Amino acid sequence: MHPSRVPVVVEAYSEAWRERYEDERRVLLETLAGVIVGLEHIGSTSVPGLAAKPTIDMMLGTHAWPWPGTHDASLAAIGYDHYKTPAQDGRWRVYLKSWRDHQRGFHLHVVEHDSEHWRTHLLFRDYLRVHRAQAERYEALKLALAARFAHDRGAYQRGKSLLIMEITQLAKAWAAGR
DSSP states (O other), rough: OOOGGGGOOOBBTTTHHHHHHEEEEEEHHHHTEEEEEEEEEEEEEGGGTTTTTTTEEEEEEEOOSOOOOHHHHHHTTTTEEEEEEOTTTTTTEEEEEEETEEEEEEEEEEETSSSSHHHHHHHHHHHHHHHHHHHHHHHHHHHHHHHHHOOOOHHHHHHHHHHHHHHHHHHHHHHTTT
């Protein structure tokens, strides 16, 4: 089944997600030694207590731009497939790796280290880790959207976008006030 056709399923938080991240982190650090400036667990699976799709989102920060094909080959050798390059400047690449019966077991976001993308994703994660009420709002929306759009991943993603933007603004205000 093509990754875009995998149903959207949101599950209760699992401590195993952190363990899966740590195991994969070791593999990535070994595979791309010298290329990785930072490697972080992001997304809902990185927020303790938050229900999520059981996909481990990781963000690899690098200064290797343009991203060489040899790095794609290194990632392919450990099971990652290039999925898309959403940024017009090519400085954001997404890879998928299956895990057991999950075609979307891992999402690897390769971005320029300390870029706006890098900082914003870490801030969003950190804010949700500290602000449980906002994490619960986000979780409730994700559960409702998954029930409504289980077979429309795009609608599920679009449905989260306004709340993500709102929480991101709250996170930026929170960070500015620290």
